[in-house]
Amino acid sequence: MADNQNRNGVAHDNGSHEEHFREKHLMLDPMPRGKMNEMVMDAMHTTSWKFWLVFGMLAALVAYALFYKWGVMILEGLGVAGVNRPAYWGIFLVNTVFWIGISHAGTFISAILRVFKAEYRRPFTRAAELMTTFGLIQAGFSIFMHMGRVWLSYWLMPIPNQRELWPNFHSPLSWDLLAITTYLLGSTMYLFLPLIPDLAMARDRSDGWRKTFYKVLALGFRGTEGEWVHLRNAMNIFAFAIIPVMFSVHTIVSWDFAMATRPGWSSTVFGPYFVIGALHSGMGAVVMVLAVVRGTMKNMKYFIRPEHFEAIGKLMLIISMSWGYFFFNDYLVQWYGGDKWTKQLLHWHEAGPMGWMWFAMLLFNVVIPWGVLWNRKWRSMPWLLFTVGLLINVGMWFERYIIIPISLTINRMPFTWRLYEPGIEVWLGIGTLAFFILLYMAASKLIPLIPVWEVQEGQMAHSLKKFGRETVVTVSELE
Amino acid sequence: MTAEEKSILAVFADIDPAADAIEQLRLLGVHDDCMNVISGIPVTEAMLGRPSQWTNVPRLALGGAIAGFLVGVFLSFITPDMYTILVGGQPFTPVPPAVIVVFEMTMLGMLLSTFLGVFLDSYFPSYRPMKYIPEISDGKIAILIECPPPDEQKVTDLLKKLGAESVQLTEAQHL
Known part of the structure; x- marks a missing residue:
């Protein structure tokens, strides 16, 4: 084989081959740290009129759909919502499960990929972690809406009431409170710790109110040996500890349903099925966020490249297959179980008036992802991944809608059968979505979305090495 | 100095x-x-x-996990006995649900103490x-x-x- 041919016999010279690597991989395309800092700060400070237009519209939508409508519901009572016998759990709970699902991808991407030292994670861990915190806030809103008398929500807290009774810790709803609180606090702290060095970087490059803002949040971080050691240790502990918490949260959410002896809900596979479903929608949301950040924010094309979409696309494909497996497992066992009511329910899912949703769910969650993501070229296209991510999220929302209000329609008392018709909760759901995007937009202008120090660390660890005629990428273990 | x-x-x-x-x-x-x-x-x-x-963060994490474990045990096993109401003949302190409460509180204790450990060891916040x-x-x-x-x-x-x-x-x- 000639010197300038690779093992596939394709002619190239080493210079262009290395250039190709650099174009493709962020870790092999280093820039001076100062330049990267400048790019990230520039991305935060550059705000077009379009941004403010969208921001203003979302703020108005949040004010109307979330706060005004919620106020109406508090004043009028839960009667303005569509929840009624037999579907007492409607869109509020659908949204709760949906938002907790969205929150899973942040931890999955950040913690699991950190533990397994997947290097491609570096530029987008923070963008994913932000989704966790903001998603959990929306999940919290949805639960409080579902409560109706939200001012009594402190009854869930582990404090005794006036009759000296403590909350019932044998109830999945109490487990929910403990798990979601742990996850919200844990993921917020996990977001904040690696952010401290970047806040210090922003402090060093800001003035006016921003300087004060970053100075307070950076806590006086300078980057001494001790500070890095404490931070590193804490981040490692968090990366390992937050993973079981993440799994526990959605498992416990699934037990809200599975612990009941209702047809369609009482399933031992619900725990892992919900966890995989959460990752499915969460990964779809991450890829959407990354595509928007890359497409709309200045300098982001350098940090977020097709290689990242390609890598996340592979994960999405695996997760989509796993979701298909668990869905089939859950379906098959219940169908084979032979319980008359469960069979009727499963038939109702696909042949009832909401059957279109059941088929759309399978189309969006399985058929389209499998059809697109197997192809490396396709899964490297940000706009295509955005579309697939969007469809997966619609499909996963449908899945939760089928599990909750549609499954509640059919029960063992036929005289109560009635199709759920949502009321004010549609507006409230739109409000949570708008609030999530609004928070994300605000955060994108206030905190560095790219963990610059982690990117620089990764770039230091990567190099090209020649083995015979082939140039390959090598990674050093710096920790 | x-x-x-x-x-x-x-x-x-x-x-x-x-x-x-x-x-x-x-x-x-x-x-x-x-x-x-x-x-x-x-x-x-x-x-x-x-x-x-030297870093105290792992030790503080362990301490927080133990404290969280004890809070979980208190909530699961002690509070039901503080005002006993028998419901359907169910036990006051069943172990399987307690495992969930104890797990969550242990992890919460560990995560909080790890976070606070960084603050303590690094003397954060420090604005001098x-x-x-x-x-x-x-x-x-x-x-x-x-x-x-x-x-x-x-x-x-x-x-x-x-x-x-x-x-x-x-x-x-x-x-």
């Missing part, structure tokens, strides 16, 4: 010259305790030939004046040296010879 006293701050562009400088400073008689490395990315002690840094230059967050590596005034010139010359980008006497200032 008080905040008003000055220290020598040498800035290096890379790890290798910084590691060489630390070694030479040690040979010159500057003790490790009189040096501190400040960097924009985590550089391990092994890379710089520095003694290992400190010796620092903003170039460090541009990826530079700085060595902060506390040495007696008679040795300052000798140390400065050595650091310049070893490739320091800048060597300056610095005093604490607001970040």
